[in-house]
Amino acid sequence: MDSNNEDYVWSVVVIGGGPAGMMAAATAARQGVEVLLLEKNLNLGKKLLITGGGRCNVTNNKPVVRDMIASYKEDGKFLFSTFMQHGVKETIDWFAERGVDFKEENEGRLFPGTEKAETINDALVSELIKTKVTVETGQSVEGIEFDGSKKQFQIRLASGRKIVAKACIVATGGKARPETGSTGEGFLWLESLGHTVLSSSSALVPLAIKNHWVKTLSGVTLPSVKLTVFVDGVKVLVKKGKLLFTHFGITGPTVLNMSKQVGDFLLEGETVIRLDLFPEKDAGELKKYLNQLFSSESNKKLKNVLMHDLPLSLVEVILSELNIDGETPCHSVLKHDKISLLNYLKAVPLEVKGLLGADKAIVSNGGVDLTEIDFKTMESKKVDGLFLVGDVLNINRPSGGYSLQLCWSTGSVAGLHASNKI
Numbered sequence: 146m147d148s149n150n151e152d153y154v155w156s157v158v159v160i161g162g163g164p165a166g167m168m169a170a171a172t173a174a175r176q177g178v179e180v181l182l183l184e185k186n187l188n189l190g191k192k193l194l195i196t197g198g199g200r201c202n203v204t205n206n207k208p209v210v211r212d213m214i215a216s217y218k219e220d221g222k223f224l225f226s227t228f229m230q231h232g233v234k235e236t237i238d239w240f241a242e243r244g245v246d247f248k249e250e251n252e253g254r255l256f257p258g259t260e261k262a263e264t265i266n267d268a269l270v271s272e273l274i275k276t277k278v279t280v281e282t283g284q285s286v287e288g289i290e291f292d293g294s295k296k297q298f299q300i301r302l303a304s305g306r307k308i309v310a311k312a313c314i315v316a317t318g319g320k321a322r323p324e325t326g327s328t329g330e331g332f333l334w335l336e337s338l339g340h341t342v343l344s345s346s347s348a349l350v351p352l353a354i355k356n357h358w359v360k361t362l363s364g365v366t367l368p369s370v371k372l373t374v375f376v377d378g379v380k381v382l383v384k385k386g387k388l389l390f391t392h393f394g395i396t397g398p399t400v401l402n403m404s405k406q407v408g409d410f411l412l413e414g415e416t417v418i419r420l421d422l423f424p425e426k427d428a429g430e431l432k433k434y435l436n437q438l439f440s441s442e443s444n445k446k447l448k449n450v451l452m453h454d455l456p457l458s459l460v461e462v463i464l465s466e467l468n469i470d471g472e473t474p475c476h477s478v479l480k481h482d483k484i485s486l487l488n489y490l491k492a493v494p495l496e497v498k499g500l501l502g503a504d505k506a507i508v509s510n511g512g513v514d515l516t517e518i519d520f521k522t523m524e525s526k527k528v529d530g531l532f533l534v535g536d537v538l539n540i541n542r543p544s545g546g547y548s549l550q551l552c553w554s555t556g557s558v559a560g561l562h563a564s565n566k567i
């Protein structure tokens with residue numbers, strides 16, 4: 146029977162052509178079953194291509210399964226059998242067998258040697274071709290129904306077409322960056338199939354900051370600063386307002402209001418907030434202002450002069466970070482120290498560790514309740530033959546390649562076990 150015929154029964158249909166869906170489809174097809182991959186965008190891996198600032202932080206170099214799952218804190222207990230089947234080592238080997246080498250950066254982050262996310266996307270797309278997965282792009286799925294008596298899924302497309310499958314893998318992603326295709330409609334079908342979808346763990350919460358000096362500023366308020374957020378060095382958000390330092394990080398209305406977005410950024414990569422302590426003056430104006438101040442107060446100590454505008458504890462942190470002696474009289478401050486001071490006052494770096502909330506360091510975008518999944522196979526405990534992978538799952542994780550590792554692990558395990566169902 147022709148596979149375009151509405152009565153044709155596919156062995157495995159994968160919905161969503163992101164990293165988790167591509168890995169699942171290729172793995173299932175390698176077992177020799179017929180696989181159809183449906184993606185609503187015209188191209189595969191739209192979000193994957195922007196990961197890690199376009200460089201793609203593929204995973205984190207923790208080949209020992211116990212070490213890796215410990216990074217997912219509370220949720221790690223679900224992941225053991227999944228990672229035992231396909232963990233970091235298997236991921237590195239999988240890509241190496243397809244010609245991808247890796248370079249390691251801070252805190253174990255692994256990037257492709259080419260430093261291009263295309264390398265990872267190309268490896269997956271080539272594998273889909275090699276394993277003869279039927280890929281249909283520009284196909285938006287509208288709903289899934291399960292016929293329990295026939296043990297078959299009926300997948301409805303926006304075009305009106307219906308597709309029948311023995312096993313269905315849902316890889317439609319979460320809700321972050323909807324312009325990439327992850328718009329969250331998969332959650333509606335999963336709810337209608339009996340699953341519980343939990344909302345994002347990030348809310349209005351303070352931010353935990355890695356810089357050890359933050360605790361020395363606990364209680365300090367800055368009434369008007371500009372906060373510019375960078376993810377993997379790329380500027381993503383600018384806000385202005387009041388900021389309050391706490392023992393673990395920063396808070397205040399501006400920080401609380403941006404915390405949900407920062408939660409999403411943390412899943413994308415290294416998140417740094419740069420504080421402009423003089424937002425009303427551009428760099429030229431600040432330089433002029435400081436020069437005037439230093440000449441009118443030339444015999445006074447640098448630290449006392451800076452206290453005209455900033456609290457003492459912050460002045461001490463700044464001078465210590467820049468290795469400048471605050472006892473120096475203003476007339477003796479070296480030119481290069483003045484330049485670094487000027488640059489620092491416009492961009493004090495705060496490395497974001499996580500959200501201060503239920504869990505202090507890690508976040509999720511929400512998703513299907515983990516107790517409803519069998520992690521040995523990634524099969525739903527609610528519907529026989531339904532598999533869930535990648536960002537549709539409510540797994541808390543830190544930034545550093547841990548999100549994509551979930552895609553490789555859950556995708557390959559689901560692909561293997563979905564093909565075994567047939």
Ligand SMILES: Cc1cc2nc3c(=O)[nH]c(=O)nc-3n(C[C@H](O)[C@H](O)[C@H](O)COP(=O)(O)OP(=O)(O)OC[C@H]3O[C@@H](n4cnc5c(N)ncnc54)[C@H](O)[C@@H]3O)c2cc1C
Nearest residue numbers: 161163165185196197202286318326413535536546548549
């Ligand atoms: C800017 C950014 C940078 C990131 N950087 C990193 C990083 O460096 N390292 C890391 O580990 N993680 C990173 N992440 C997180 C990572 O990208 C995600 O965890 C990962 O993409 C999730 O993969 P997925 O396959 O589950 O879902 P997605 O990549 O979201 O793919 C889901 C796919 O399903 C398709 N789809 C949705 N609905 C339908 C439908 N109705 N019909 C058909 N198709 C549908 C979508 O179009 C999409 O292509 C980053 C995220 C962002 C936004």
